[in-house]
Amino acid sequence: MSREIDEVKYEVAMATRILSHMGLSTGVTAALGHVSMRVPNQPDKFVVKGRGYAIDALEEMQYYDMIVCDLEGYKIDGPARSTQCSEVKIHSCIYKTRPDVQSVVHVHPRNVVLMTVLGEPIKPMAQEGASMVQAQPHPLYPHTKTVWSDEEGMELAGTLGGHKFALMQGHGATMTGKDPQDSVVSMLQLEEQARMNYWALVAKGSDHPFIPDALVNEISDRPSQDSHPHFKELMRSIGGNPPRDGVWNSYKKKVSVGMVAP
Numbered sequence: 115m116s117r118e119i120d121e122v123k124y125e126v127a128m129a130t131r132i133l134s135h136m137g138l139s140t141g142v143t144a145a146l147g148h149v150s151m152r153v154p155n156q157p158d159k160f161v162v163k164g165r166g167y168a169i170d171a172l173e174e175m176q177y178y179d180m181i182v183c184d185l186e187g188y189k190i191d192g193p194a195r196s197t198q199c200s201e202v203k204i205h206s207c208i209y210k211t212r213p214d215v216q217s218v219v220h221v222h223p224r225n226v227v228l229m230t231v232l233g234e235p236i237k238p239m240a241q242e243g244a245s246m247v248q249a250q251p252h253p254l255y256p257h258t259k260t261v262w263s264d265e266e267g268m269e270l271a272g273t274l275g276g277h278k279f280a281l282m283q284g285h286g287a288t289m290t291g292k293d294p295q296d297s298v299v300s301m302l303q304l305e306e307q308a309r310m311n312y313w314a315l316v317a318k319g320s321d322h323p324f325i326p327d328a329l330v331n332e333i334s335d336r337p338s339q340d341s342h343p344h345f346k347e348l349m350r351s352i353g354g355n356p357p358r359d360g361v362w363n364s365y366k367k368k369v370s371v372g373m374v375a376p
């Protein structure tokens with residue numbers, strides 16, 4: 115396998131560990147969940163965690179544990195005694211039907227699962243992820259069983275359609291992104307919104323207040339920050355608006371301890 119694939123494997127192993135450190139795969143779900151990335155120069159292949167390791171937990175993953183798959187979900191590279199993840203069709207069916215998607219995450223976040231079982235919507239309750247959950251209703255895959263077959267994977271991909279994520283009833287959620295940072299951080303935001311919705315539901319009942327459309331729209335419908343006089347010259351002098359990647363980079367630093375580089 116190429117240097118590029120080894121680098122993608124390292125990025126996917128790191129993102130897999132981050133799911134655990136973010137609390138999206140811990141305790142009873144410590145071995146459940148997977149993030150994948152399409153290989154940039156070989157878009158008919160993707161890399162994802164497998165099964166069959168000595169310790170099959172997300173926070174243990176190394177780049178050499180990762181599995182390379184084709185768009186039908188077949189394993190084409192990886193450790194001899196490992197298989198693809200059992201729900202590999204979540205990833206392969208989305209990559210096959212959504213050429214714009216470069217990364218897919220599937221986890222079982224507790225508050226998201228709770229809200230799908232309660233049949234309650236996840237509404238904007240905080241700034242982080244507010245725009246992502248604004249449009250209602252969210253696509254819901256109406257099954258709790260794991261996604262094993264091509265038929266099940268294509269049904270989930272059809273439920274997702276052109277949306278960023280799909281909820282899965284009593285099971286979890288599947289999130290898409292332009293890279294692992296986008297898909298994983300978006301999943302963290304979805305779980306945070308679900309948690310706050312649950313608290314509001316307990317405090318105020320089903321018709322609890324939420325952030326109205328007008329206020330959510332204000333978040334994005336305005337001039338960029340560097341258009342303001344007190345930022346303009348300074349940001350120009352440092353090469354533009356500083357990136358907002360502190361959450362991702364701090365988790366990368368935490369999980370890189372003990373990781374073997376390719």
Ligand SMILES: [Zn+2]
Nearest residue numbers: 201260285286
């Ligand atoms: Zn699952």
